[in-house]
Amino acid sequence: MSPARGSSASPHHATQLFSGDATRALGERIALSFGSPLGAMEVVRFSDGEFQPCINQSVRGSDVFLIQSTFAPSDNLMELLMMIDACKRASAHYITAVIPYFGLARQDRKDKPRVPIASRLVADMLTAAGVTRVMTMDLHAPQIQGFFNVPVDHLDATTIFIPYIKQLKLDNLIIAAPDMGATPRAKLFSKLLDCDMIVCDKTRTRANVVERINVIGDAHDKNVVIVDDLVDTAGTIGKVAEEIMKQGALSVRAVATHPVLSGNAYENINASTLTELVVTDTLPLRGVSPKIKVLGVADLFARSIRSVKEFSSISNLFEVTVKQY
Numbered sequence: 173m174s175p176a177r178g179s180s181a182s183p184h185h186a187t188q189l190f191s192g193d194a195t196r197a198l199g200e201r202i203a204l205s206f207g208s209p210l211g212a213m214e215v216v217r218f219s220d221g222e223f224q225p226c227i228n229q230s231v232r233g234s235d236v237f238l239i240q241s242t243f244a245p246s247d248n249l250m251e252l253l254m255m256i257d258a259c260k261r262a263s264a265h266y267i268t269a270v271i272p273y274f275g276l277a278r279q280d281r282k283d284k285p286r287v288p289i290a291s292r293l294v295a296d297m298l299t300a301a302g303v304t305r306v307m308t309m310d311l312h313a314p315q316i317q318g319f320f321n322v323p324v325d326h327l328d329a330t331t332i333f334i335p336y337i338k339q340l341k342l343d344n345l346i347i348a349a350p351d352m353g354a355t356p357r358a359k360l361f362s363k364l365l366d367c368d369m370i371v372c373d374k375t376r377t378r379a380n381v382v383e384r385i386n387v388i389g390d391a392h393d394k395n396v397v398i399v400d401d402l403v404d405t406a407g408t409i410g411k412v413a414e415e416i417m418k419q420g421a422l423s424v425r426a427v428a429t430h431p432v433l434s435g436n437a438y439e440n441i442n443a444s445t446l447t448e449l450v451v452t453d454t455l456p457l458r459g460v461s462p463k464i465k466v467l468g469v470a471d472l473f474a475r476s477i478r479s480v481k482e483f484s485s486i487s488n489l490f491e492v493t494v495k496q497y
């Protein structure tokens with residue numbers, strides 16, 4: 173029987189974790205932290221580019237967690253949808269899509285005529301495929317949760333970044349929002365770290381191209397930490413860091429959950445005035461840079477999966493504790 177709408181995961185049903193090809197390494201780390209190996213599956217690829225995910229063990233009556241970040245190319249999203257469909261048709265009891273990075277989240281509204289709201293479209297496709305729950309981290313716009321008619325567990329990487337920043341023991345610390353959209357996130361960081369914040373107002377000429385940046389606030393003699401949900405080409409964050417250093421800052425770091433890092437991102441980061449860029453492993457890195465530090469999210473997702481299975485609250489996953497790195 174396919175998962176009934178409104179059904180729930182149960183400790184009485186077997187738990188099985190599977191990972192798509194795109195985030196297999198992260199899937200293995202999540203499974204290791206959870207204490208259960210990844211289920212057997214393979215992706216059969218045909219000469220014309222078509223592919224077919226194959227679940228190679230029974231999932232009948234099981235609570236299934238499918239791990240896959242949906243970054244470009246769109247094959248990664250399609251693979252997840254096909255995995256969901258395969259498990260539904262194989263009579264899985266409950267299907268949770270674990271999406272560490274939710275792709276197309278930047279297209280969350282109509283900001284000009286005749287464009288799609290792609291993140292809503294993705295939500296509809298996941299639901300149509302048969303998902304009964306979604307687990308993700310740091311959506312570009314938190315209100316995307318409202319696009320779903322199934323439960324959404326929206327995890328927060330703040331619990332990973334705050335302990336790291338605290339252990340740096342930076343004097344005269346100040347938090348910076350790289351644009352107006354990042355202001356709520358910056359406010360949360362400044363509150364948890366008990367420090368002030370500044371905001372950068374940027375003007376774009378087109379996508380991924382910033383024309384001008386104005387710093388609102390005083391960065392003089394401060395150690396600045398820029399916070400954002402993702403870094404794409406790293407052009408904006410590099411320009412923000414440069415402008416803040418011109419204001420007399422002592423140092424500039426950046427933390428961002430999702431390392432999209434496309435185009436000339438690595439060159440931009442290496443050439444920037446950033447001391448370091450701290451990211452998580454929701455996405456596999458495409459290259460290397462001495463300025464990039466990666467923090468793991470596997471434990472956080474494993475704990476969330478366990479909470480879903482045990483019907484326990486996930487609110488404790490948002491508590492900030494000091495860790496050593």
